[in-house]
Amino acid sequence: MGEIFIIYHGLGMAGKTTNLEFLASIFESMKIDRFHQSTIEGRTVYLDTLLMAIKIKGTDERLKIRIFSTPGQERFSIVRPWIFSNADGFVFVVDPTQPLDQNIQAFREIQEYQKPKVIQINKVDLVEDISKFRSIFSGLTTILASANKGVGVKDTFIAILKEVLDARESRR
Amino acid sequence: MDLVSYEITKADIDSINQVLAKLLNSVALDIVVVGDEGGRLITFSPYGEDMFNVAQRFCVISASVLGALDQLDNLLQSKSNFFTEGLNGSIYIKLSNSNFFISVKFGRNVMLGTVKLFVDRAAKELEPVFIKIRESSSKKFSGIKFDMLEI
Numbered sequence: 001m002g003e004i005f006i007i008y009h010g011l012g013m014a015g016k017t018t019n020l021e022f023l024a025s026i027f028e029s030m031k032i033d034r035f036h037q038s039t040i041e042g043r044t045v046y047l048d049t050l051l052m053a054i055k056i057k058g059t060d061e062r063l064k065i066r067i068f069s070t071p072g073q074e075r076f077s078i079v080r081p082w083i084f085s086n087a088d089g090f091v092f093v094v095d096p097t098q099p100l101d102q103n104i105q106a107f108r109e110i111q112e113y114q115k116p117k118v119i120q121i122n123k124v125d126l127v128e129d130i131s132k133f134r135s136i137f138s139g140l141t142t143i144l145a146s147a148n149k150g151v152g153v154k155d156t157f158i159a160i161l162k163e164v165l166d167a168r169e170s171r172r
Numbered sequence: 173m174d175l176v177s178y179e180i181t182k183a184d185i186d187s188i189n190q191v192l193a194k195l196l197n198s199v200a201l202d203i204v205v206v207g208d209e210g211g212r213l214i215t216f217s218p219y220g221e222d223m224f225n226v227a228q229r230f231c232v233i234s235a236s237v238l239g240a241l242d243q244l245d246n247l248l249q250s251k252s253n254f255f256t257e258g259l260n261g262s263i264y265i266k267l268s269n270s271n272f273f274i275s276v277k278f279g280r281n282v283m284l285g286t287v288k289l290f291v292d293r294a295a296k297e298l299e300p301v302f303i304k305i306r307e308s309s310s311k312k313f314s315g316i317k318f319d320m321l322e323i
Contacts, residue, residue: 082239
């Protein structure tokens with residue numbers, strides 16, 4: 001069984017865990033496991049993981065997908081490099097309700113990794129203008145989302161999965 | 173397709189499983205898993221389909237613990253092993269030089285010293301296998317394209 005490791009990264013409370021919760025629900029039949037190590041406030045500490053296995057057409061094989069979301073708070077930055085270095089691809093969850101420079105600072109943590117990246121601008125229903133966020137990440141696949149309503153969650157996952165597989169294919 | 177940087181053959185898995193079987197015969201462990209630093213499950217014992225999810229979770233969490241310990245390396249000088257004790261059992265993790273680890277769960281009636289002795293011995297015995305795996309680049313790549321997925 002092949003395996004892909006995807007990281008959801010972004011500021012604390014950007015909606016990373018919400019994405020994983022919806023993915024677990026959307027792909028319930030493919031879910032292997034889901035666990036979330038969190039504080040009493042629901043903030044991710046170290047582990048927020050969804051394990052899935054997607055059947056490959058015409059075979060009995062499955063592609064295993066491990067999705068991690070990172071603890072978003074700045075204080076956890078020292079524990080993130082281990083997670084990042086093992087990733088096959090990244091979803092960066094933008095929180096447009098937070099300052100642009102803070103989002104950029106969080107993005108810089110994954111920028112150096114030469115792996116596929118997809119941008120999800122979350123909480124689009126909470127802000128009037130997202131143009132500055134769109135322009136700063138132009139050149140990368142960008143999905144607009146309201147993760148707490150499930151909007152854009154599946155599209156984001158499909159996009160990163162496709163980019164990871166395409167990137168591997170192009171390196172063959 | 174495997175998106176891992178190394179390749180494991182069936183012979184490698186068989187070699188590892190032999191050592192794990194010997195380890196289980198020597199000391200009463202509830203479960204032993206072998207994984208890599210990225211939390212990828214290599215194999216586990218005792219084997220059973222119903223144990224797969226337990227082994228998978230145990231593997232990911234063990235790798236995460238080692239990942240966290242990595243950040244304490246300047247304080248500890250070495251992150252090569254980890255032990256924690258719970259009410260129902262204890263866990264000991266041994267990290268090899270090749271960044272594969274052996275993680276075991278055992279009951280309260282089993283002495284930690286015995287576990288460490290046999291797990292460390294198993295790790296030493298497995299090191300040549302781990303080195304061989306690390307040195308192998310992925311020679312076989314049966315690519316999976318996105319449209320091949322039932323999603």
